[in-house]
Amino acid sequence: MGKVYLTGAGPGDIDLLTIKALRVVQQADVIIYDRLANPDILQQAKSGCEFIYVGKKDSHHTLPQDEINELIYQAALKYENVVRLKGGDPLVFGRGGEEGIYLKERGVAFEFIPGVTSAIAVPEYAGIPVTHRGVTVSFRVVTGHESKKAHSQIPWENYKTDDTIIFLMGLHNLEKITKKLIEIGKPEDYPVAVISKGTTPEEKTVVGTISNIYEKAKDLPTPALIVVGEVVRLREQLNWFEQ
Ligand code: SAH
Numbered sequence: 216m217g218k219v220y221l222t223g224a225g226p227g228d229i230d231l232l233t234i235k236a237l238r239v240v241q242q243a244d245v246i247i248y249d250r251l252a253n254p255d256i257l258q259q260a261k262s263g264c265e266f267i268y269v270g271k272k273d274s275h276h277t278l279p280q281d282e283i284n285e286l287i288y289q290a291a292l293k294y295e296n297v298v299r300l301k302g303g304d305p306l307v308f309g310r311g312g313e314e315g316i317y318l319k320e321r322g323v324a325f326e327f328i329p330g331v332t333s334a335i336a337v338p339e340y341a342g343i344p345v346t347h348r349g350v351t352v353s354f355r356v357v358t359g360h361e362s363k364k365a366h367s368q369i370p371w372e373n374y375k376t377d378d379t380i381i382f383l384m385g386l387h388n389l390e391k392i393t394k395k396l397i398e399i400g401k402p403e404d405y406p407v408a409v410i411s412k413g414t415t416p417e418e419k420t421v422v423g424t425i426s427n428i429y430e431k432a433k434d435l436p437t438p439a440l441i442v443v444g445e446v447v448r449l450r451e452q453l454n455w456f457e458q
Contacts, residue, residue: 221327225331227413245266251270340456343450372399420457425443
């Protein structure tokens with residue numbers, strides 16, 4: 216039976232791949248990868264390595280998670296070194312925990328290999344620090360996806376503080392998110408940024424306020440994340456990558 220490496224691919228820029236991730240990619244017999252993992256990483260694999268894509272393509276849906284779990288397990292029965300490559304960090308909205316549990320229950324050895332998460336690196340490339348002395352003492356990383364549901368699990372009332380809030384998977388819910396923020400009492404002119412395709416040559420950032428960001432940013436291409444907080448203003452001085 217093989218070993219599975221539940222590996223973070225970083226946020227986009229291939230140079231943000233860790234040395235440990237590169238090492239397992241180079242030794243892999245099979246790489247099972249997502250839409251958000253930079254496909255150029257696959258060029259680092261040895262010849263004969265099998266590639267299995269389990270991401271979304273246009274209108275087609277991602278393979279359901281239970282099928283991905285089973286696919287990884289089957290790969291471990293067949294190969295010695297199995298790499299499961301995911302965008303960012305495997306445990307930040309990456310479902311790596313579910314894959315680890317599935318393998319553990321079947322006696323398959325696995326390792327987590329942390330990746331540089333988009334939640335921090337993408338704002339950083341846009342010149343927005345998630346914390347900044349004198350501005351904010353903490354940050355939250357939140358799913359922007361579940362606000363579609365009738366009963367939100369997000370404790371919105373807790374978000375009245377000045378924490379930086381980073382919403383992942385939220386672009387399609389941007390209007391709802393801004394309405395919620397106003398509902399809990401955030402000022403309408405509170406700073407918000409949306410960053411699309413962060414850390415790649417196509418990175419684009421739109422800066423606005425809670426009241427106008429939806430109109431300004433709604434048509435940006437995905438992947439994109441939303442940053443809410445006073446730290447967004449620091450981009451005026453710290454924007455380095457897009458210049
Ligand atoms: N495990 C990943 C996050 C998975 S959720 C990580 O740690 O980064 C997927 C969401 O991440 C996307 O919907 C988007 O909000 C965000 N994301 C990932 N890569 C991004 C990028 N290059 N630019 C902007 N947002 C990105």
